[in-house]
Amino acid sequence: MNLNIGELSLELRQEYVTRNCGVSKIHKPLLDDVQNVYVATEAKTALRGSQQNEENLKGAEMIFFPGCSLSLNSPHLVKQSYTFLREQFPGIGVLTGCCGAPAHLIGEQSVSNDIFLDIIQSVRDMEAKTIIAACSSCVKLLKSKLPEDIGVVSLYQLLGEFKFSKRSKVSHVFNIHDACSSRGDDLTQAAVRKIVTGLGYTVEEIEHSKNLTQCCGRGGMAAVVDDQYSATVAKRTLNEVNQDLIVYCATCRANFSDQGTRVIHLLELLFNENWEDELTKAPLPFEETVKNLTNLKIYFEKKCYS
Numbered sequence: 001m002n003l004n005i006g007e008l009s010l011e012l013r014q015e016y017v018t019r020n021c022g023v024s025k026i027h028k029p030l031l032d033d034v035q036n037v038y039v040a041t042e043a044k045t046a047l048r049g050s051q052q053n054e055e056n057l058k059g060a061e062m063i064f065f066p067g068c069s070l071s072l073n074s075p076h077l078v079k080q081s082y083t084f085l086r087e088q089f090p091g092i093g094v095l096t097g098c099c100g101a102p103a104h105l106i107g108e109q110s111v112s113n114d115i116f117l118d119i120i121q122s123v124r125d126m127e128a129k130t131i132i133a134a135c136s137s138c139v140k141l142l143k144s145k146l147p148e149d150i151g152v153v154s155l156y157q158l159l160g161e162f163k164f165s166k167r168s169k170v171s172h173v174f175n176i177h178d179a180c181s182s183r184g185d186d187l188t189q190a191a192v193r194k195i196v197t198g199l200g201y202t203v204e205e206i207e208h209s210k211n212l213t214q215c216c217g218r219g220g221m222a223a224v225v226d227d228q229y230s231a232t233v234a235k236r237t238l239n240e241v242n243q244d245l246i247v248y249c250a251t252c253r254a255n256f257s258d259q260g261t262r263v264i265h266l267l268e269l270l271f272n273e274n275w276e277d278e279l280t281k282a283p284l285p286f287e288e289t290v291k292n293l294t295n296l297k298i299y300f301e302k303k304c305y306s
Contacts, residue, residue: 009220013107027106030224034111037290038068038098045096045300046122049086059089063128064155065142067135068098069250070265072289075296080271081134081155082303088162093126094300095119096293099138100145105221116145123150132158134267136179136188136249156248156266160191164270166200173202175241177256178213179249186211192248192266199269206240213237216252223255234259244279254283 017023023031049059064085066078078096085092100115119142123131130151133139142152174196182188189210193203208214217223217233234255238245245263247253256263268275 006220010105010107013105014109015107017107017109023106023108026225027108027221030102030106030221031108031111033286034098034102037293038102045094045297046126047095047300048093048126049089049091057091059085060091060093061127061129062089062092063123063126063131064092064094065099065131065133065138066094066096067133067138067250068096068293069137069254070134071096071296072286072292073250073254073283074265074267075292075299077265077267077271078134078296079299081267082300084271085132085158086303092132093128094303095122095126095131096296096300099133099135099141101137101141102221104141106224116142120146120150136181136185137251139185139188140181154185154188154191156195157188157191159270160194164195164198166198167269167273171200171202173204173243174246175204175206175243176209176246177206177216177237177241177252178210179247179252180213180215180219181249183211183213188248192246195266196246196269201269204243206237208237208240216247216249216255218251218255230255231259257281257283 022028049057064082066081071078082092082094097119098115099119100112103115104112129149130153131142131146132153132155133142134155136154139152139154146152176192176196178189178192196203214237215233216237217230222233223230238256238259238261241261245256245261246266246269247256247263248266250265253263253265262279264275264278268278272278
């Protein structure tokens with residue numbers, strides 16, 4: 001019998017929400033955040049790369065979708081990523097907001113389906129064909145929910161196609177934690193390692209990596225229900241770590257950092273000369289990150305209209 005416990009658990013949660021006419025009390029604050037913060041009009045951006053309607057502008061069929069976690073926790077990386085992408089693809093647009101994963105994972109299908117439909121409409125309005133997503137959860141979920149004529153590609157897979165200059169003559173050894181949503185995404189896993197080694201660093205694999213990777217502890221919105229359990233799950237992976245740790249998921253970075261681990265997001269290595277300062281930087285409290293979404297909207301409006 002090929003039983004997928006994760007899919008079964010999700011179906012049971014969806015059935016619970018349907019029969020009880022709403023999410024559980026413990027999930028209600030998260031749902032409120034999704035509706036009032038992650039997809040709020042004042043925080044959403046949907047802009048073409050150019051407002052001049054130039055024909056055949058390279059990248060005009062592409063949209064950068066950073067996802068809510070990276071936008072909340074590391075807006076500077078969102079800006080730097082988009083700046084790099086626009087240098088390569090001048091016509092690339094940007095779409096901020098939530099992919100729908102939080103609502104989807106707590107079983108609230110009506111809210112998540114509305115988010116999926118809104119993303120589809122935004123892509124159609126921008127006349128784009130491909131979403132470049134900076135979050136593995138976004139990649140996995142959007143691939144499963146969007147129509148076939150809208151492609152979804154990992155940002156890291158795309159970045160892996162470029163050659164970056166080596167950052168240091170002194171080698172630095174890293175462990176890599178693959179996001180649990182990247183299981184089965186061999187192209188992204190390989191691209192991440194290609195980027196790191198191309199920068200001149202060394203990768204030392206931990207026991208559970210790539211398609212055997214374990215959850216960071218925040219998958220399925222677990223931390224909302226029991227943050228101590230979330231920490232325990234994180235330590236399961238961290239017990240294997242013996243070098244500075246690279247992740248390519250902002251949520252993984254936040255949870256591992258909360259456990260006192262020296263951890264850095266891959267994009268810091270690419271775009272931050274002083275990346276070592278980020279290894280021990282604690283994530284900001286959620287309340288302090290919310291304004292980052294609105295600030296990004298203002299930033300992108302200036303960027304795309306300038």
